[in-house]
Amino acid sequence: xxxxxxxxxxxxxxxxxxxxxxxxxxxxxxxxxxxxxxxxxxxxxxxxxxxxxxxxxxxxxxxxxxxxxxxxxxxxxxxxxxxxxxxxxxxxxxxxxxxxxxxxxxxxxxxxxxxxxxxxxxxxxxxxxxxxxxxxxxxxxxxxxxxxxxxxxxxxxxxxxxxxxxxxxxxxxxxxxxxxxxxxxxxxxxxxxxxxxxxxxxxxxxxxxxxxxxxxxxxxxxxxxxxxxxxxxxxxxxxxxxxxxxxxxxxxxxxxxxxxxxxxxxxxxxxxxxxxxxxxxxxxxxxxxxxxxxxxxxxxxxxxxxxxxxxxxxxxxxxxxxxxxxxxxxxxxxxxxxxxxxxxxxxxxxxxxxxxxxxxxxxxxxxxxxxxxxxxxxxxxxxxxxxxxxxxxxxxxxxxxxxxxxxxxxxxxxxxxxxxxxxxxxxxxxxxxxxxxxxxxxxxxxxxxxxxxxxxxxxxxxxxxxxxxxxxxxxxxxxxxxxxxxxxxxxxxxxxxxxxxxxxxxxxxxxxxxxxxxxxxxxxxxxxxxxxxxxxxxxxxxxxxxxxxxxxxxxxxxxxxxxxxxxxxxxxxxxxxxxxxxxxxxxxxxxxxxxxxxxxxxxxxxxxxxxxxxxxxxxxxxxxxxxxxxxxxxxxxxxxxxxxxxxxxxxxxxxxxxxxxxxxxxxxxxxxxxxxxx
Numbered sequence: 121x122x123x124x125x126x127x128x129x130x131x132x133x134x135x136x137x138x139x140x141x142x143x144x145x146x147x148x149x150x151x152x153x154x155x156x157x158x159x160x161x162x163x164x165x166x167x168x169x170x171x172x173x174x175x176x177x178x179x180x181x182x183x184x185x186x187x188x189x190x191x192x193x194x195x196x197x198x199x200x201x202x203x204x205x206x207x208x209x210x211x212x213x214x215x216x217x218x219x220x221x222x223x224x225x226x227x228x229x230x231x232x233x234x235x236x237x238x239x240x241x242x243x244x245x246x247x248x249x250x251x252x253x254x255x256x257x258x259x260x261x262x263x264x265x266x267x268x269x270x271x272x273x274x275x276x277x278x279x280x281x282x283x284x285x286x287x288x289x290x291x292x293x294x295x296x297x298x299x300x301x302x303x304x305x306x307x308x309x310x311x312x313x314x315x316x317x318x319x320x321x322x323x324x325x326x327x328x329x330x331x332x333x334x335x336x337x338x339x340x341x342x343x344x345x346x347x348x349x350x351x352x353x354x355x356x357x358x359x360x361x362x363x364x365x366x367x368x369x370x371x372x373x374x375x376x377x378x379x380x381x382x383x384x385x386x387x388x389x390x391x392x393x394x395x396x397x398x399x400x401x402x403x404x405x406x407x408x409x410x411x412x413x414x415x416x417x418x419x420x421x422x423x424x425x426x427x428x429x430x431x432x433x434x435x436x437x438x439x440x441x442x443x444x445x446x447x448x449x450x451x452x453x454x455x456x457x458x459x460x461x462x463x464x465x466x467x468x469x470x471x472x473x474x475x476x477x478x479x480x481x482x483x484x485x486x487x488x489x490x491x492x493x494x495x496x497x498x499x500x501x502x503x504x505x506x507x508x509x510x511x512x513x514x515x516x517x518x519x520x521x522x523x524x525x526x527x528x529x530x531x532x533x534x535x536x537x538x539x540x541x542x543x544x545x546x547x548x549x550x551x552x553x554x555x556x557x558x559x560x561x562x563x564x565x566x567x568x569x570x571x572x573x574x575x576x577x578x579x580x581x582x583x584x585x586x587x588x589x590x591x592x593x594x595x596x597x598x599x600x601x602x603x604x605x606x607x608x609x610x611x612x613x614x615x616x617x618x619x620x621x622x623x624x625x626x627x628x629x630x631x632x633x634x635x636x637x638x639x640x641x642x643x644x645x646x647x648x649x650x651x652x653x654x655x656x657x658x659x660x661x662x663x664x665x666x667x668x669x670x671x672x673x674x675x676x677x678x679x680x681x682x683x684x685x686x687x688x689x690x691x692x693x694x695x696x697x698x699x700x701x702x703x704x705x706x707x708x709x710x711x712x713x714x715x716x717x718x719x720x721x722x723x724x725x726x727x728x729x730x731x732x733x734x735x736x737x738x739x740x741x742x743x744x745x746x747x748x749x750x751x752x753x754x755x756x757x758x759x760x761x762x763x764x765x766x767x768x769x770x771x772x773x774x775x776x777x778x779x780x781x782x783x784x785x786x787x788x789x790x791x792x793x794x795x796x797x798x
Contacts, residue, residue: 124510124561127503129517130496133524137493138593140486141600145759148603151480152758158427158464159341159401159474161314162437162457164193164306165202170439174450182309184454189461189471192314192341193306194436197295198258204292208301209249209258213288215242230277239274239283245291247282254301255280257334261297264327265320295346297331303338312341312473314372314434319349325359328352332363341473342434344372344403345385353387360387361394370476371395372403372434373609379430381610389611397605401474402756403434411438416452420459428467431608431756433474435460477605487540488528490600494543495523497550497597504557505630506645541615544601548620548753551594552745553627555587556738559718560635563725571726573785577778580722584715584777588770591745595752595766599759607755614753624746625739632738636731706769707747714744715773716780723781727788744773 162185171181185193203209220226221235234240247262249255259282262271272283284291295318303313315335320327328351335343343364345351352360364371371391374383382388382402392400404426406419414422426432440456443449461471499520503510527543530536562583571579598614606612630645637643639651717740724734748766752759 124504124507125513127500127513127516130500130503130520133496133520134493134500134593137489137491137496137600138596140489141493141596144482144486144490144600144603145596147480147482148599149759151477151605151608152760155431155433155475155477156468157433157470157472157475159192159312159314159434160190160437160461160464160471161192161194161341161434162190162439164195164302166439167193170450170453174448176450179309181450182311185457186310188454188457189465190311190457191471191473192312193309194314194316194344195298195302195306196316196346197297197318198299198302199293199296201292203258208251208254209247211284211291212246212248213242214240214244214246217246218242228277234274234276241283241285243285243288245284245286245288247284248279251301254299257300258282258296260330264330265294265296298334300334300338303334303340307339312339314341314436315343316346317343317351318346319351319353323352323354323356325356328356328359328363332360332367332369335367335369340369342370342372342401342403344374344434345388348385350385350387350391352391353385357387357390357394360391364391364395364399368399369395370399370401370474372401372474375402375404375430375432377407380613392611396479397609397611398476398479400609401433401476402431402609403436404430404432405436406438408438412441416440416444416456416459419456420463423460424463424467427464427469429754429757429761431610431758433476435464477608479605480608481604482600484532484534487600488531490597491528491531491536491539491543492524494547494550494597494601495527496520497554497594498546499523501550501554501557501627504554504561505627505634507634537612540601544598544614544753545616545620547594547597547601548614548616548746548749549623549627551597552591552624552742552749553631554594555590555745556624556628556742557631558590559583559587559721559741560632560738563722564635570728573723573782576723576726577719577781579726580719580777580781581774583722584718584770584774587718587741587745588748588766591748592763592766594749595762598749598752599755602755610756614755617750617753620750620753621743621746624742628742629735629739632735636735638731638735706765706772707751709747710744710766710769711773711776714741714747715770716777717741718744719774719777719781720784723784727785744769 167181167185168178171178174181200209200211203211217226217231217235217240221232221240226232226235240246247255247258249258259271259273259280262282262284266284266286270285272285274281274283286294298315298317303315306313313335315338317331320331331351350357350360352358363369371388373388373392374385375381376383406414406422411419423435423437427435437457437460440449440452443452444455447455464471499516503513503516509516527536527539530539602612602614607614633643633645633648635643637648639648642648642651717737721734721737721741723729724737748769751757751762751765754762
């Protein structure tokens with residue numbers, strides 16, 4: 121039987137690196153604890169329309185929204201379509217003015233004179249207004265967007281009238297800057313303003329400055345750009361950065377539809393880097409096309425999970441457009457608002473201006489120790505793959521020193537971003553494999569006789585905890601390699617999650633072959649692979665392999681956020697139950713596959729089952745260990761939540777595995793009794 125030596129020097133550096141990773145993760149926890157304030161917001165216009173639809177005074181709806189817990193109202197740029205609805209400014213096509221004159225509808229003497237002097241152009245648009253402040257803002261923005269040559273000022277009857285050369289339909293939808301009157305109304309009602317400016321065509325530094333100058337004197341919470349471009353893109357982003365810094369503005373970035381990174385707004389990453397990542401907050405809004413399809417409780421639960429698990433600090437709510445049975449639309453929406461605010465408070469969040477992360481970057485010395493520890497773990501696993509490699513301890517030591525210098529040096533001088541990603545990937549794959557390898561090596565020491573089911577359940581529980589600790593070490597390493605504010609906010613993400621699900625399975629399969637025989641008593645990876653290639657395969661075996669491969673494809677496709685398979689309604693209901701029952705829902709792969717398989721693998725070994733059964737269960741057990749580590753690859757999720765998720769899966773999966781062990785034991789006894797009768 122092949123014996124493998126666990127290199128003590130490598131183990132020592134694994135421990136040192138783990139302590140460094142643990143300290144980084146402790147610092148990360150403190151940073152995450154300081155980020156607990158959420159801006160609960162909704163569109164100002166949406167609340168006004170809700171009031172009008174229900175025939176309730178606007179001030180009453182705003183008062184109730186404040187009592188519920190809304191802290192900001194989103195204000196978008198005004199348009200002539202909005203002006204047409206509120207009557208603050210009027211835009212009339214020249215052809216309509218001439219038509220009114222010809223029909224005798226124009227009675228004003230000054231306007232008649234203006235028309236009779238052939239000053240009206242049928243295709244031009246004429247702007248009039250009563251409020252001097254709103255009219256001045258409209259004129260300013262029209263000139264910024266169209267240029268002075270296309271905006272001509274006239275005085276008719278002592279009032280200024282603007283003649284604008286533009287196509288009427290597109291002009292109706294044109295953004296005209298943030299309306300200070302609306303923003304002041306929002307402040308007067310007790311809310312902060314979440315400002316939604318858009319970019320200009322042919323943007324200049326002056327346009328950026330004037331656009332953001334409208335925020336002066338306004339109590340704003342955050343700025344979230346509207347449209348596919350950030351203000352200042354593509355040429356004046358530096359001007360935007362300077363204006364943001366001058367006003368100490370927090371930038372809100374909209375989470376992407378796949379729940380990864382952000383909705384792409386050109387220039388946003390440069391602005392974020394320029395103003396500092398400590399001035400960035402993540403925003404989420406349930407998609408408009410999804411709102412009619414979901415129930416209120418589902419939406420409320422989503423806000424709880426979204427805010428807690430994905431570092432969302434701007435919760436932008438939408439209205440339900442259909443009333444629930446027996447309730448008015450107003451009652452339906454305010455019940456939704458109240459439940460959402462209540463569940464956020466119950467989760468420990470405060471409602472107010474969105475919290476942002478401090479600019480956290482761990483010490484390069486700690487990070488270098490983390491990288492060194494991961495290298496040691498990788499070499500340790502390599503040494504456990506083959507007796508030949510394991511026997512060359514001196515060569516391993518030389519390789520370790522060389523690799524540690526090569527990979528740690530860039531980290532120490534403040535570089536090595538790609539090295540950190542590689543190190544995190546290695547940790548995510550190596551430690552689950554190490555956890556199972558330790559199980560296999562320990563199990564080989566207890567091969568004398570069949571053990572009772574009680575002893576096996578106890579042994580399985582201890583082994584599961586031991587393997588879980590090793591996997592948690594890998595999770596801590598992953599956290600230590602990647603933790604910084606850019607990963608928390610998902611400007612950077614861990615790539616390779618799907619590969620992380622597969623690689624540990626391959627590693628464990630090879631490790632198993634180096635220790636146990638599947639073919640004719642032969643032990644060794646190469647020997648057994650050769651034997652496998654020469655094996656005659658039956659059709660039923662091919663069918664079984666096909667089923668396994670299909671299960672593997674489903675397993676991979678269901679992981680991650682993109683190209684995933686849909687989840688059944690039954691599983692969604694189970695997930696919802698687990699969400700409510702636990703601080704953090706255990707992952708299905710751990711709870712229902714990996715950890716029960718781990719316990720059954722211990723049972724299969726202790727009861728002397730076929731080596732093929734032991735092999736299959738061992739590989740399946742790796743799924744749980746790999747999933748525990750992979751959970752921490754979602755760096756936006758707080759460390760403590762990922763930790764409790766892993767512990768919950770370990771405990772529940774272990775209990776389920778113990779029950780299955782007992783069930784299999786009963787079936788075994790029944791089978792023996794049946795065979796005896798026969």
